[in-house]
Amino acid sequence: MEKPLILVTNDDGITAPGLRALIRTMKEIGEVVVVAPDSPQSGMGHAITVDSTLFSKKVVVDHKEGAPSEYSCSGTPADCVKLALRVLLDRTPDICVSGINHGSNSSINVIYSGTMSAAIEAGIEGIPAIGFSLCDYSWNADFEPCLDAVKKIVSEALTNGMPKGTVLNVNIPKTEKLKGIKICRQARGNWKEEFDKRRSPSGKDYYWLTGEFELLDKGEDTDEWALAQGYISVVPTQFDLTAHHAIPLINNWNLNEH
Amino acid sequence: MEKPLILVTNDDGITAPGLRALIRTMKEIGEVVVVAPDSPQSGMGHAITVDSTLFSKKVVVDHKEGAPSEYSCSGTPADCVKLALRVLLDRTPDICVSGINHGSNSSINVIYSGTMSAAIEAGIEGIPAIGFSLCDYSWNADFEPCLDAVKKIVSEALTNGMPKGTVLNVNIPKTEKLKGIKICRQARGNWKEEFDKRRSPSGKDYYWLTGEFELLDKGEDTDEWALAQGYISVVPTQFDLTAHHAIPLINNWNLNEH
Numbered sequence: 337m338e339k340p341l342i343l344v345t346n347d348d349g350i351t352a353p354g355l356r357a358l359i360r361t362m363k364e365i366g367e368v369v370v371v372a373p374d375s376p377q378s379g380m381g382h383a384i385t386v387d388s389t390l391f392s393k394k395v396v397v398d399h400k401e402g403a404p405s406e407y408s409c410s411g412t413p414a415d416c417v418k419l420a421l422r423v424l425l426d427r428t429p430d431i432c433v434s435g436i437n438h439g440s441n442s443s444i445n446v447i448y449s450g451t452m453s454a455a456i457e458a459g460i461e462g463i464p465a466i467g468f469s470l471c472d473y474s475w476n477a478d479f480e481p482c483l484d485a486v487k488k489i490v491s492e493a494l495t496n497g498m499p500k501g502t503v504l505n506v507n508i509p510k511t512e513k514l515k516g517i518k519i520c521r522q523a524r525g526n527w528k529e530e531f532d533k534r535r536s537p538s539g540k541d542y543y544w545l546t547g548e549f550e551l552l553d554k555g556e557d558t559d560e561w562a563l564a565q566g567y568i569s570v571v572p573t574q575f576d577l578t579a580h581h582a583i584p585l586i587n588n589w590n591l592n593e594h
Numbered sequence: 595m596e597k598p599l600i601l602v603t604n605d606d607g608i609t610a611p612g613l614r615a616l617i618r619t620m621k622e623i624g625e626v627v628v629v630a631p632d633s634p635q636s637g638m639g640h641a642i643t644v645d646s647t648l649f650s651k652k653v654v655v656d657h658k659e660g661a662p663s664e665y666s667c668s669g670t671p672a673d674c675v676k677l678a679l680r681v682l683l684d685r686t687p688d689i690c691v692s693g694i695n696h697g698s699n700s701s702i703n704v705i706y707s708g709t710m711s712a713a714i715e716a717g718i719e720g721i722p723a724i725g726f727s728l729c730d731y732s733w734n735a736d737f738e739p740c741l742d743a744v745k746k747i748v749s750e751a752l753t754n755g756m757p758k759g760t761v762l763n764v765n766i767p768k769t770e771k772l773k774g775i776k777i778c779r780q781a782r783g784n785w786k787e788e789f790d791k792r793r794s795p796s797g798k799d800y801y802w803l804t805g806e807f808e809l810l811d812k813g814e815d816t817d818e819w820a821l822a823q824g825y826i827s828v829v830p831t832q833f834d835l836t837a838h839h840a841i842p843l844i845n846n847w848n849l850n851e852h
Contacts, residue, residue, distance in 0.1 A: 381672070382639030382705050390789075390801040414639070414706075419801065422787050444718060446835055447640050448672075460702060460784050492847040499840040501782075517849040521836040524759075526718050529680050531648075543648040543677065570849075572840035577704055578779040582757040582830035589750040591775040591828075 347450025354436035413454035432458035435468030523558035605708025612694035671712035690716035693726030781816035
């Protein structure tokens, strides 16, 4: 039987240790092709490159543990997936995995996440897709403790298929002793930004974005709760953004009367 | 009574005719502050500027018809809203309106939309928010025919408030004879990309992203249907991306057994 074709991408760039760990793990269960940004793309959300050129080339990052086919791309994570599906791959991948991100994409962070935008882009094309993120921003983060679970989740996705219109947002707590895997909903939360205002040598005002995440949700069915308890959180995530429950409410507005 | 404070932004940049038309219209119902990108940010999705500086300055674009306070910002639409709320505004705006975009943000385009990312960013902060898009990509598009409806929708949002966790994605067909306003769901669809491959003078391969939108949904309750019939479509849009219906399905996967 043909091995499953696994498209691997990320948003931290093709040399990121989290991506390299994911490639090693995916090679154990399938044929791996990598198409990943040539530079970090964190916080890119679902950006795509319009009105600008996109460069891509075949590269070898790691002779020993890399994939047979790896391409770097000058674009965003969503661009990488589009280019992979339309140009670089010979056949449709059986699954697309993105990550392992250096840092959390739980709760509202899914909205800003380049990692998840790659998974969502594949999902829109009907391809099972999963974004993986480790809650450790360090470039030297230890990915080893989670690799068995990553492999298990991908294997189960290949076996079961994905519910229609759904991709998975998987977040992994920073711990050597993972308690297990919990299926969750996205916790409500937001960022309390602070802008660090400075002045350039030429006298222009500029800002650095900083801030703290504020959790607004104590539900024990949320990703944040699971992570705090030492569980891997899996949130089925959709790209139909319609707030269906709000349609009847807005139908009561006085929009068409004069 | 204090006039409502209206934050106006967009993704086409602070000089875009669609933004200028929105400013003129909003000045009829409230006090307007503009914080908008200093250059076009189309297709930026929900990108934010991390690990890079953000410049902002007070500007005057149009002495006669502009707003008393306008700021340009070097960042993305989501950055503009964050900077407005945390730094530039004296009080919380009563509503945030984004647009009017030069081009459609219906169906799956909501995912890639900088216009909508600004509205969603405000929505995350609990501020009523609406993204407006005209289905005409031309810089010289005629915004006049839709301005009464835009004003109506904003007025109704101010009167009724917004359902919790919801913002509005409003798309306007390119026609002088609008039939009315329909509350809709997001149509299923995707882009069939084609990459136009070229070679640079120095011998590097590069691509231009092109493609056609493919509608996969004929539902008469969708935004695409409403637009095709000449109606303005209003889709209540949420930022809880959890596919709640998929949670029990994925709970059946064999993830925690050994």
